[in-house]
Amino acid sequence: MADMERVDRETLYVEKYPQDGYAVVTLHRPDVLNAGSPTLFGELAETISGFEDDAQVRAVVLTGGHGKAFSAGADLGGMTFDSMGNCRRFIRLAHAPFEAIERLGKVVIAAVNGYAFGFGTEIALACDLAIASDKARFGLREMNHGLVPAVTITRGIDMIGRRRVAWMAYTSDDVSAEEAREFGFVNKVVPHESLVAEYTALAARLAKRAPLAVSATKWTLNKAAGGHYREGENLMPAIFASADVAEGRKAFEERREPVFRGE
Structure with a gap:
């Protein structure tokens, strides 16, 4: 295997393979x-944006590692909104990785290793290509909590169509x-045990493209x-501030x- 450089952060880690021209987040x-x-x-x-001027990286893989989840959604326990301004700041922050992926002038591959719900489904949609393990599961569970899957109902229509969304x-x-x-x-769907080999080969191949x-x-x-992202940011603050979302979080x-009351 080619030499690898690793950087650990609080919520993710990056493995960079300079000889082959790709990185795995x-x-x-x-x-x-x-x-x-x-x-x-x-x-x-920040990590995705940082690859823009990194000449050693020409393709990026985003995955959830060897566990059973790619990402199981948003951390509802950490969601508390006491003002419309706070809601808007949160949704703007939540959109930042989606926009970073779409703005990066290099291919980003989602390698979905397991559960991909809510945020997990949506961040996979934002990637340019997606390979899934046959154990992967997708879903938009936001409405179970009184929320709206903002990225999918705005940006996702272009990607998978109105009826499916x-x-x-x-x-x-x-x-x-x-x-x-x-x-x-x-x-592409591949056997779970083949996922790493599949995304490694694809990333190395795409790193050689012009x-x-x-x-x-x-x-x-x-x-x-x-x-599309601005549309979601205008839509979401009123939803986040509703009594239904507070009830969804409490439940x-x-x-x-x-028990939702449309309030």
Whole structure:
């Protein structure tokens, strides 16, 4: 195996393979199934953006490591909003890694190793390509908590279509890796034990592609992204500040069914 350089951060670690021209970013909050948090959002955005001027990295892999989760959603226990301004700041921070992935002039590959719910599904959608283990599961569970999957209902329509977004958002049903491939947001499903070999080979292959052509292609594919994220930021503060979201959070903590009143 080629020489590897590793950098550890609080919520993730980066393994860089300069000889082969790619890096692997692994989400690492195993105690909460790699759930998204303000710290994770910030570290992931900063890490991805940092590859822009790194000549040793021409392709990036995002994965959840060897555990059972890619990311099981957002860390609901850490979500408390006491003002509209606080809500807006949170959603802007949450969007930062999505926009960093879409702006980076290099291919980002999602290697989905397990559960990918909410944030996990959405960050995989933001990546340019996606390979999933046959053990992966996807789902948008936000409505179970009175929330809205903002990235998927805005940006995701371009990626997988209105009917598929509607089904996942309204029902919160899980989707298998094969169903995700049929939906069009996973390119390839592989046996779980082959995932690392598959993403390694793909990343090394894409690292050899012409950088200017890759960047131009990516810019063209993602040129609508900014408006979609701004739309989500305008939508979400009122939802976050609702009594229904407070009830959803309380019910989650108390492990009971929420009672929503449209307030």
